[in-house]
Amino acid sequence: MAGKRFPWVLTQSVPWAEGAQYTRGTHDGLPLLSYGCAPRDKLATFRQLRAMGLRPNGQDPVAVLYVRHNASKKTVFASLYLIAKAAPVRPMTPAKWTALAKANLARRICRICGKDPLYPLPTSTRLCWPCFEAEGGLEDLEAA
Numbered sequence: 839m840a841g842k843r844f845p846w847v848l849t850q851s852v853p854w855a856e857g858a859q860y861t862r863g864t865h866d867g868l869p870l871l872s873y874g875c876a877p878r879d880k881l882a883t884f885r886q887l888r889a890m891g892l893r894p895n896g897q898d899p900v901a902v903l904y905v906r907h908n909a910s911k912k913t914v915f916a917s918l919y920l921i922a923k924a925a926p927v928r929p930m931t932p933a934k935w936t937a938l939a940k941a942n943l944a945r946r947i948c949r950i951c952g953k954d955p956l957y958p959l960p961t962s963t964r965l966c967w968p969c970f971e972a973e974g975g976l977e978d979l980e981a982a
């Protein structure tokens with residue numbers, strides 16, 4: 839493959855710095871950056887924000903970072919957010935813990951017997967194993 843896939847482009851204005859900056863063009867309408875050229879003190883991915891105890895706070899990504907994975911020959915894109923606009927992660931409140939526990943419990947209640955078999959049920963059937971077998975089980979799936 840001749841030439842670079844993402845050549846350097848001098849971009850006139852970017853949200854994270856004053857004046858023109860070199861980028862790798864655009865991706866989905868956002869400035870594209872390569873590994874090592876995004877300022878670590880100004881831009882961060884969602885997971886990097888989380889590691890700092892921050893959340894994007896409703897802001898849209900201001901840039902896209904791409905990374906080449908050599909083993910799989912794939913290019914991975916990651917949204918970058920402005921650290922300056924990020925807000926601290928909201929702490930878990932008792933109500934949030936309750937809602938989470940309810941949601942996780944709902945994943946374990948069998949639709950037929952209403953019991954909790956102590957494992958999350960398949961989303962396709964939401965049946966515990968005894969009920970799934972009583973309903974015809976794998977024979978139905980194999981016939982289909």
Ligand SMILES: [Zn+2]
Pocket residue numbers: 948949950951952953965966967968969970
């Ligand atoms: Zn059941």
